[in-house]
Amino acid sequence: MKQDFNKVVLSLHAHPDDAEAWNAGVLKILKDKGYKIVIATMTGGDLGGCNMSMEETAKVRFEEAEQAAGVLDAEYYSLGETDGFLFDTKELRLKTISLIRKVEAGIIFTHLPFDYHADHRATANIVEAAAMVASLDPVPVPEKPLAITPLLYHTSPFSLSDTIGSAIEAPHFFVDITTVIETKRKMLEFHVSQKDLMKHMHKIDDFFGFVLEGNRNYGSMSGVRYAEAYWQHLGGGFQKEPLIQEELKRYTRQGI
Secondary structure: OOOOOEEEEEEOOOOHHHHHHHHHHHHHHHHHOOOOEEEEEEOOOOOHHHHHHHHHHHHHHHHHHHHHHHHHOOEEEEEOOOOOOOOHHHHHHHHHHHHHHHHHHOEEEOOOOOOOOOOOHHHHHHHHHHOOOOOOOOHHHHOOOOOOEEEEEEEEEOOOOOOOOEEOOOOOOOEEEEHHHHHHHHHHOOOOHHHHHHHHOOOOOOHHHHHHHHHHHHHHHOOOOOOEEEEEOOOOOOOOOOOOHOOOOEEOOOOO
C-alpha cells in the first residue's frame, strides 16, 4: 500500500556546511517541487574555525548556516552539541526525536553510518535510532508522534570510501544536479569560515571547488555533468518506498 509522507524534508547532519556540501542539489530540486526544506546540525561546528574561540566560531557558523538555508527559504536548527565530541546519548536521541516531530518530517537525509568523520558516524546512528521511533506514542517527548515512520536516506562522504579509506559499495542512485549547481555553489559560498579551515586541516586550497569537483566525479560515474550520490535506508523498521527516486525520476541515474 502506498503511503502518504509529509512533504517536509529534514536534512540533519553533523556540522554547518554538511547539508550544502552533500545534499544541497537535491534539496533545491525538492524545494522547486513544493517540498518544505529544513536544515539542521547536531553541532555548532565550534571547532571549525581558525584564530577564533569555540564560542566565536559557533556564532559565525550559525550565521553562515542560516544564510545558506535562506537560499531555499529553509528553517535552520542547531541541536547545540560540541563539534568533535559528539556522542550517541539518550538525551540527544530524545532531542532529535523532538526535532523530527516538531518539523513533521516525511523524508530525512543524514550521513552514512560508515562515513570518514566520527561526528558524521555518530550523527547517522542517532538519526537512524530517532527516526525509527518518531511515530511511537510512548517516547517521552512533548511533541506529537508522526503518523508514519519517515523515509531515511544517506548522503555521500568526501569520496566513495569508508572510515579507513577502503572502497564502499556503489550508491543506490545518483541525482543529476546540473540544473541547480549554481544554487548549490551559492549556498556553499556562505560558509566562508571553512576556506581557511580546510586549507589548514585537509590541505585543500579551494574547499568549494573541491566539493563541486566531487559532484563532477559523481556526474562522470552516472553520465551527467554534476551529480550527488545517495543510499536509501532499507533496513528493518523503515519504510522502503522509493519516494525520492520516483519524485526525481527525470534526474535519477544508476551509474557505475
